[in-house]
Amino acid sequence: MTAVLTRHHDVLAALHAPEQFSNKVSSHLNVPNGMDGAEHKAFRALIExxxxxxxxxxFQPKLQVVIDELLDNxxxxxxxxxxxxxxxxxxxxxxxxxxxWPVALEQRLTEWMAAQNAATLKQDRPALRALADEFSHIVVEQFERARRGLTDPESVTSQLTQLRLSGEPLPDDYLVSIVRNWTVGELGTIAAAVGSIVGFLAQNPVVQKQxxxxxxxxxxxxxEILRLDAPLLTNRRRTTCxxxxxxxxxxxxxxxxxxxxxxxxxxxxxVEPRQxxxxxxxxxxxxxxxxxHVCPGKPLAQLELGLFTRSLLNKFETIRLGEQPFERAQPPRGGYRKIWVKFNH
Ligand code: HEM
Known part of the structure; x- marks a missing residue:
């Protein structure tokens, strides 16, 4: 059975003692979250x-377009x-x-995510392995497009292919792992965060007004909303002593x-931790x-969630819970599985 750290004091102590609490928990390549020491530092410096x-x-204007399209439709x-x-x-x-990435990739990734969610909940290891290979394939295709000059040279994908460590380009499995860390883990976290924010606003008209x-x-x-309703439930460490x-x-x-x-x-x-x-x-x-290992994607997550929430509050004068009762997500997912909301009525 895995041991669990639940107290704030203990969690903080473990996070600040990486020599005793290693991030090398699994044998899979995980850049940079599954790395320690100098190796971790070198890869953090590359991605920050x-x-x-x-x-x-x-990125902000492109993000606003994404949000406006979603809310307008x-x-x-x-x-x-x-x-x-x-x-x-x-x-x-x-x-x-x-x-x-091209818009056409969204449908492929949507299907991939649905299959990944189902396999994660069932802990279906063979399916998860096949899905990991499929993800690599999808991402390597994007790197190849960038290398052939078919992608905006300023795009994040093109820039990733330009990364060098000690003068050498990063092998594809390292690049895929970086993108996997940003995508596979974080898409679920951002989606859960959106559900928790909207769910909280729908149940707290005073905060909405404020x-x-x-x-x-x-x-x-x-x-504060996401402190109360964690979108990411756990990460792991391995004791070295x-x-x-x-x-x-x-x-x-x-x-x-x-x-x-x-x-x-x-x-x-x-004080009153659930308030x-x-x-x-x-x-x-x-x-x-x-x-x-503090989240390097925090500024991106804050930009995405902040702009989304601001646009939602601007567009709708009232946000209330819908008729159907909500369903909470089951671990390893945080937030809601389903939550219905009424806008402007
Ligand atoms: C609400 C959204 C997010 C939350 C709550 C969150 C939370 C976290 C937490 C708690 C960690 C520390 C993990 C540990 O100590 O083992 C972490 C690490 C990380 N996050 Fe985030 N994250 C979010 C969004 C993002 C986004 C959007 C990206 C990138 C696109 C990102 C990239 C990463 C990476 C690469 C790490 C590993 C860092 C390392 O090991 O040095 N995160 N995140």
Whole structure:
């Protein structure tokens, strides 16, 4: 059985002790999340510029187009199921736009994601292996297009093919792994975050009103909403030596799960942990992790979720829960599986 860290204090201690809590948990290549030490540092340095202010400022108008198209095409006469109509399509289209991928790829990736979700829930290992190969194939095709000059040279995909480590281009399996880390993990996280944000707004008309009046607080509110309703539930570590925390001790080589939801609602750190509060200390929020593996995609995630929420609040004067009861997602997914919302009625 995997050991679990649930207390905020213990999670923080583990995140800041990467020599004792290694990220090399599986034998699969996972760039950079499955790496430690100097190797991890080198790959972090390669990917961080992809989330710089300059890149995100250029991406913002393209992201706004994605959001406007989704919201303009929304049939809001009836109750809207948020995950199917906004959460998943938004996560996928925003990611395709960020990567500079052709629109035609969206349908292929939508089908791939549905199959991946089904296989993950069933823990169907042969299906997951076949899906991993299919993903590599899809992404390598995009790298080949970029290398043949068929993609905008400024696009993230083209720029990835230009990366060099010690003067050498990165092999395709490393490039695929980088994109897998950004896509496979993060599409589900962004989709879950969208569902949680809309679900929270639909159930909290006062916060909705406050944010319409003061949209500059949207990013702050989103971080607090997602502290309450974690879109990403766990990450793992492996102990490199015997480690003790209070009444918990782990042998060397123990796989330890970090429970983000538990840590972020730890009553020892958060007063009334399940209440939304405006005046929390943002430094205590572990939504994007901490330490050397802290989320490098945080600025992109904040841009996507912030712009989406601002546009949604601008477009609809009221957001309320729909008639059908919502269904929560089951681990390893966070947020909602289905949630119906009424817009403007
Ligand atoms: C609401 C959205 C997101 C949340 C809540 C989130 C959360 C996290 C957390 C908690 C970690 C730390 C994992 C650990 O300690 O093992 C992490 C790592 C990471 N995230 Fe995010 N993330 C989000 C969006 C994104 C996006 C959009 C991208 C890129 C497109 C991204 C790329 C990464 C990568 C590459 C890592 C691994 C970093 C490393 O190991 O050094 N994330 N994320």
């Amino acid at each position: 510029p992809f989330f710089s202010d300059v890149v995100l400022t250029q 929304l049939d809001a006469h009836d109750d809207v199921e948020i995950m199917a109509t906004l959460g998943h399509p938004f996560a996928l289209r925003a990611q395709c736009a960020f990567m500079g 944010l319409r009046a003061a949209p500059m607080h949207i990013d702050h509110a989103i971080d 015997p480690v003790g925390f209070g009444d918990q001790s782990f042998e060397a080589n123990t796989t330890v799960a970090i429970d983000w939801r538990a840590a972020n609602t730890d009553p020892e750190v958060f 939304f509060k405006w005046d929390r200390d943002p430094h205590l929020n572990l939504l994007y992790g901490a330490g050397v």
